[in-house]
Amino acid sequence: MGRPKARVSMADVARLAGVSSQTVSRVSTGHPGVVGSTRQQVLDAMKELGYRPNSAARALKSGQFRTIGVILFTLSTTGNSRTLEAIATHAALEGYAITLIPVAVPTQDSVLGAFTRLGELAVDGVIVIMEVHLLDSATVTLPPHVQVVVVDSDAGDRYTVVDTDQADGARQAVTHLLDLGHRTVWHVTGPEESFAGERRAQAWRDTLTAAGREVPPPLRGDWSAESGYRAGLRLADEPDCTAVFAANDQMALGVLRALHERGRAVPAQISVVGFDDIPESGSFIPPLTTVHQDFAEVGRHCVQGILRQIEHGETEHGTTLVPTRLVVRASTAPPRPA
Amino acid sequence: MGRPKARVSMADVARLAGVSSQTVSRVSTGHPGVVGSTRQQVLDAMKELGYRPNSAARALKSGQFRTIGVILFTLSTTGNSRTLEAIATHAALEGYAITLIPVAVPTQDSVLGAFTRLGELAVDGVIVIMEVHLLDSATVTLPPHVQVVVVDSDAGDRYTVVDTDQADGARQAVTHLLDLGHRTVWHVTGPEESFAGERRAQAWRDTLTAAGREVPPPLRGDWSAESGYRAGLRLADEPDCTAVFAANDQMALGVLRALHERGRAVPAQISVVGFDDIPESGSFIPPLTTVHQDFAEVGRHCVQGILRQIEHGETEHGTTLVPTRLVVRASTAPPRPA
DNA sequence: TCGGCCAATGTTTACGTAAACATGGCCGCC
DNA sequence: GGCGGCCATGTTTACGTAAACATTGGCCGA
Numbered sequence: 001m002g003r004p005k006a007r008v009s010m011a012d013v014a015r016l017a018g019v020s021s022q023t024v025s026r027v028s029t030g031h032p033g034v035v036g037s038t039r040q041q042v043l044d045a046m047k048e049l050g051y052r053p054n055s056a057a058r059a060l061k062s063g064q065f066r067t068i069g070v071i072l073f074t075l076s077t078t079g080n081s082r083t084l085e086a087i088a089t090h091a092a093l094e095g096y097a098i099t100l101i102p103v104a105v106p107t108q109d110s111v112l113g114a115f116t117r118l119g120e121l122a123v124d125g126v127i128v129i130m131e132v133h134l135l136d137s138a139t140v141t142l143p144p145h146v147q148v149v150v151v152d153s154d155a156g157d158r159y160t161v162v163d164t165d166q167a168d169g170a171r172q173a174v175t176h177l178l179d180l181g182h183r184t185v186w187h188v189t190g191p192e193e194s195f196a197g198e199r200r201a202q203a204w205r206d207t208l209t210a211a212g213r214e215v216p217p218p219l220r221g222d223w224s225a226e227s228g229y230r231a232g233l234r235l236a237d238e239p240d241c242t243a244v245f246a247a248n249d250q251m252a253l254g255v256l257r258a259l260h261e262r263g264r265a266v267p268a269q270i271s272v273v274g275f276d277d278i279p280e281s282g283s284f285i286p287p288l289t290t291v292h293q294d295f296a297e298v299g300r301h302c303v304q305g306i307l308r309q310i311e312h313g314e315t316e317h318g319t320t321l322v323p324t325r326l327v328v329r330a331s332t333a334p335p336r337p338a
Numbered sequence: 339m340g341r342p343k344a345r346v347s348m349a350d351v352a353r354l355a356g357v358s359s360q361t362v363s364r365v366s367t368g369h370p371g372v373v374g375s376t377r378q379q380v381l382d383a384m385k386e387l388g389y390r391p392n393s394a395a396r397a398l399k400s401g402q403f404r405t406i407g408v409i410l411f412t413l414s415t416t417g418n419s420r421t422l423e424a425i426a427t428h429a430a431l432e433g434y435a436i437t438l439i440p441v442a443v444p445t446q447d448s449v450l451g452a453f454t455r456l457g458e459l460a461v462d463g464v465i466v467i468m469e470v471h472l473l474d475s476a477t478v479t480l481p482p483h484v485q486v487v488v489v490d491s492d493a494g495d496r497y498t499v500v501d502t503d504q505a506d507g508a509r510q511a512v513t514h515l516l517d518l519g520h521r522t523v524w525h526v527t528g529p530e531e532s533f534a535g536e537r538r539a540q541a542w543r544d545t546l547t548a549a550g551r552e553v554p555p556p557l558r559g560d561w562s563a564e565s566g567y568r569a570g571l572r573l574a575d576e577p578d579c580t581a582v583f584a585a586n587d588q589m590a591l592g593v594l595r596a597l598h599e600r601g602r603a604v605p606a607q608i609s610v611v612g613f614d615d616i617p618e619s620g621s622f623i624p625p626l627t628t629v630h631q632d633f634a635e636v637g638r639h640c641v642q643g644i645l646r647q648i649e650h651g652e653t654e655h656g657t658t659l660v661p662t663r664l665v666v667r668a669s670t671a672p673p674r675p676a
Numbered sequence: 677t678c679g680g681c682c683a684a685t686g687t688t689t690a691c692g693t694a695a696a697c698a699t700g701g702c703c704g705c706c
Numbered sequence: 707g708g709c710g711g712c713c714a715t716g717t718t719t720a721c722g723t724a725a726a727c728a729t730t731g732g733c734c735g736a
Contacts, residue, residue, distance in 0.1 A: 007401070007722090009613045009721090009722055009723085010707080010722065010723065010724095011710045011722080012576070013699075019685075019686085019688095020685065020686045021689075021723085021724095022686065022687075022723095022725095023684090023685060023686080024722075024723095025723065025724055025725095026685090026724090028724095029723095029724075031724095033683070033684065033685085034684075034685080035683085035684065036732035037683090038685080040685080053722085053723080054721085054722050054723070055399070055459060055460045056394050056395075056397035056398040056403065056460055056721085056723095057394075057398050057691090057721070057723045057724090058722080058723060058724085059394035059397075059460075059691095059723095060392070060394040060398050060690095060691050060692065060693090060721090060722080060723075061690085061691055061722080061724055061725080062691090063345075063691080064726080065394065067437070075413070075419045075420070075422060075423040075426075076419070076420065076423065081413045081414070081419040082413070082414065084413060084438075085412065085413040085414065085440065088413075088440040091439050092439070092440055092442075093711095097437050097438070097439070097459060097460075098437065098438040099433070099435050099436065099437055099438075100422075100426045100436040100437075100438060101430070101435070102423065102426040102427050102430055104427065104430075120391045121393060121435060122394055122397075122435075122460065132503050144665065182724090201405050224617065225617065225618045225620065225621035226620065226621065228621070229621055232662065241566075250617070250618055250621075253621050253622075254621045256623065257621050257622070257623050257625075268484045279414070279562065279563065279588070280563045280588055280591055280618070282563065282564065283563035283564065283566070283567055283588075283591050283595050283717090284595070285594065285598050285623050286593050288597075298418055300582070314735085345692090347692055347693085347702085348689090348692065348693065348694095349692080349693085357716085358693095358715065358716045358717075359692090359693085359716095360693095360694075360695095360715075360716065360717075361714090361715060361716080362690095362693095363693065363694055363695095364694090364715090366693090366694095367693095367694075369694095371713070371714065371715085372714075372715080372716065373713090373715090376714080376715080391693080392691085392693070394691085394692080394693095395691070395692035395693045395694090395721090396692080396694085397693095397721095398691090398692080398693075398720095398721050398722065398723090399692080399693045399695080399720085400694080400721090401721080401722055421692050480690060600710075666697055677736100678735105679730095679734105679735095679736095680733105680734095680735095681732105681733090681734090681735105682729085682731105682732095682733090682734105683730100683731095683732090683733105684729100684730085684731090684732105685728100685729085685730080685731105686727105686728075686729070687725095687726105687727085687728065688720095688725105688726085688727075688728085689724100689725090689726080690723100690724095690725090690726105691722105691723090691724095691725105692721105693720100693721090693729085694719100694720095694721095695718105695719085695720090695721105696715085696717105696718085696719080696720100697716105697718075697719095698715100698716080698717070699714105699715085699716070699717090700713105700714095700715090700716095701712105701714090701715105702708085702711105702712090702713090702714105703710105703711090703712090703713100704709105704710095704711095704712105705708105705709095705710090705711105706707100706708095706709095
């Protein structure tokens with residue numbers, strides 16, 4: 001296909017339509033003050049030439065890129081990829097594009113690197129999906145006019161933060177098990193760098209304490225099913241253990257397998273609750289009782305929050321918590337009478 | 339913080355350093371021909387002012403955005419999000435940014451819409467992660483100079499295509515089961531719009547036929563664990579069924595649950611093989627034998643392919659297949675002697 | 677009837693960068 | 707010792723768009 005010309009500019013359209021390029025600009029941006037017949041001529045010319053506005057020129061002129069950057073460490077956790085998807089969808093709805101800024105390793109340095117690169121990137125705002133104690137605001141210099149929204153953090157005083165209500169979710173999980181009659185609840189935690197994990201663990205501890213129950217030693221996991229399996233093997237050896245709260249569904253899956261291999265029936269002998277409600281959790285053996293996270297809602301709030309800052313200049317920080325909901329399936333039951 | 343100035347331009351740096359803005363440009367782009375002492379002055383001035391190059395102006399001048407667009411339908415499948423992650427990582431390595439273009443529904447219209455929007459987006463190339471029979475090249479007008487690489491498609495004659503070697507993976511799965519002594523292998527397919535699913539099914543059929551075995555009717559799934567569960571319930575009622583090949587791990591999970599509920603032991607009575615090797619599959623009950631897909635490699639080839647086109651103008655199309663590998667775990671065994 | 681005003685459109689300019697071209701000073705060679 | 711050439715740096719210009727300002731021409735009211 002012999003391409004007629006590398007790129008078609010407003011000037012080309014203007015020439016063909018017999019108007020000035022400014023009139024083309026007015027048509028292109030939908031400004032008023034162009035009479036119908038002229039507008040139509042311009043539109044025809046645009047179509048004939050296959051005109052597309054040059055976004056670089058627009059951005060240069062307006063200082064706005066209509067783009068949101070998303071910094072994240074990994075897409076391999078359900079939450080991150082689902083949140084990103086929701087962000088992308090809502091941003092597209094508002095006419096914003098998403099630029100992905102992957103950070104190879106979750107260290108302070110690489111996050112700093114991402115923020116630095118950001119200065120050169122064409123973004124109006126940034127959403128950070130990451131544990132934020134990695135960000136030491138004192139050493140990070142954000143380019144001016146770049147707004148930030150953070151997921152999975154407690155930095156609500158410095159940034160706008162959106163997150164799932166981790167604490168309430170954990171509380172619901174533990175309360176559900178206590179209500180069933182379990183004396184206490186064991187916990188398989190996330191990795192210690194994770195704020196989400198930390199908060200789930202804290203709420204687990206608080207709920208038990210508030211109910212006057214003993215707090216068993218937590219078992220440290222790393223979100224992976226494999227780590228859940230290792231924890232499960234140890235739990236299977238705890239004669240007193242009748243209820244487990246795993247900090248995510250993958251680890252719960254590992255716990256289920258360990259208990260199954262050790263011949264500990266779920267839920268007859270031991271009840272298990274997860275966190276996330278990944279699509280597969282309803283197909284575990286047995287189907288998992290878990291805490292549902294609304295990632296779509298988190299993504300929606302992120303975009304909403306960043307756009308409020310970008311477009312309306314609002315800089316009021318604060319934390320938005322998205323509610324969770326316990327989904328009761330078949331992995332929990334009252335404890336077997338001793 | 340009283341921001342000193344909204345944005346710092348080369349002119350500002352030039353003024354402070356006492357040089358011309360062109361010299362600043364040369365330092366900024368790393369061009370030779372600037373003597374050490376001058377260079378240092380400029381660098382100092384940049385640092386003092388917090389100068390960051392304006393990417394919009396650069397793009398306008400150079401006609402290159404150093405950005406790759408990724409069109410995809412959903413991030414909720416393991417494959418898509420893992421592939422995207424690899425693409426983002428490799429693109430970042432090459433100094434390219436990734437712009438996400440989510441398509442709400444996988445219809446021809448919305449893909450067309452994405453391509454149209456693309457014309458206005460600041461991208462040098464596009465990677466499409468999607469079933470491509472949705473793309474009718476006759477009606478799609480791509481902006482000039484935008485290159486395309488496609489995942490999950492057979493359009494190798496029109497585009498550069500990168501994909502997992504679906505056929506070989508399925509062949510390995512089926513052969514493994516036949517080698518164990520199973521007379522034939524049942525198949526739970528993906529949705530019919532999926533090329534990947536189609537090809538796995540075709541290879542399953544071909545492998546059985548080539549071995550002179552009977553081809554049982556395939557059971558249609560939709561990638562979800564739930565659909566696998568439904569298929570599994572039906573398979574549990576097939577007295578002849580001793581081996582099942584599910585087109586992905588999620589459906590295999592559903593099959594496992596159905597068989598478990600119906601009291602059909604895996605692998606003693608029925609062997610199950612999946613596809614994808616998601617991280618959790620090693621923690622299924624029992625741990626799943628499955629076909630490992632190297633999404634990282636797919637992503638790498640995508641970026642490599644698109645950059646070859648963008649930077650070297652190569653337009654030779656073709657298909658790159660990334661090899662798969664069977665991971666044998668505990669869900670397969672020889673059939674019980676009749 | 678004519679001045680003024682508004683609506684439609686045209687002209688100029690600036691956004692920040694970098695290529696292309698221009699300048700000036702110094703060094704080496706004959 | 708003079709001149710050609712080259713290296714370091716400066717000046718001009720263009721990329722495509724859109725805001726700000728300028729210019730038409732027609733219509734309405736006094």
